[in-house]
Amino acid sequence: MKNIVIFGGSGQLGSCFKQVAENEGITTMHFLSSAEGDIADVESLKSAFQKYEPAYIINCAAYTAVDKAEDETELAAKINTTGVENLAKLAAEYGSTLIHISTDFVFEGNSPLPLKEDDETKPVNVYGQTKLDGEKAIQANTDKYFILRTSWLYSEYGNNFAKTMLKLGSERDELKIIADQVGTPTYAIDLAFTVVQLILTESTAYGIYHYSNEGVASWYDFAKAIFTLAETPVKTLPIPTSEYKTKATRPAYSVMDKSKIKAALGIEIPYWRDSLHICINRLLNN
């Protein structure tokens, strides 16, 4: 199989690709940390492209500190927009297919229905704006791309809501959790597996796709499900967003319509509670 290069290979999603590659017996996936492949540094990228001449690039690299991005606007844009533009230009030059991960935060969050790929974008925070600008930079510079917008990623790896809840649940008697932001948790292993299917099927149905697990949840529902599965006896209280101030505004509703990717790959997507069950078992048994 031809070379596949993962940028952001040490992050949460990058680590999930490592696990999926192992499970699927893929030996040509190369994982670059930010030190080995800095997407904001063109020279660093050129050496990676020269070394691997990749058929596929999977970009998991991003500036992901949503609240800090409100102050570090330039740095967020340097990575999420210019860095992604660098990747798109080199991918076009080398004929590589670029698979890029984007976010539900490109939307404003007041849709009455699950969001489709061509719905109007309108980010409500700096992170979302830099990610949307990254999507546009890809579309302006290469034709062979898949942009997968996802939401609420969690897994055994990196920092995420599920791991934070397990830790807080073991330290505290009571937790207040936001109940009026609604979306869908996504097990990052499921996302990585789906991206690998795009590669293995050699799909050329390029474009933007939405991928999350199936179902709908608030952060409160998500936390309650984590504590139920982990048998953590912590008391949870639902609160409105107005009682938990954060620097960055977040969309109130970010449920995504997944019909397009399901039709393109002929796949069924796992329901969020089923995937959460698998992840919590793995977290508790390790």
Ligand SMILES: NC(=O)C1=CN([C@@H]2O[C@H](COP(=O)(O)OP(=O)(O)OC[C@H]3O[C@@H](n4cnc5c(N)ncnc54)[C@H](O)[C@@H]3O)[C@@H](O)[C@H]2O)C=CC1
């Ligand atoms: N975590 C979540 O809930 C969601 C994440 N996403 C997107 O999914 C993708 C993966 O996210 P995670 O793995 O959760 O994030 P993460 O923060 O765990 O991983 C991001 C990785 O990018 C690396 N990185 C930062 N700057 C870099 C640079 N200049 N060059 C190369 N690498 C660099 C970091 O070192 C880190 O390892 C990102 O594109 C993110 O925007 C989308 C929706 C939700």
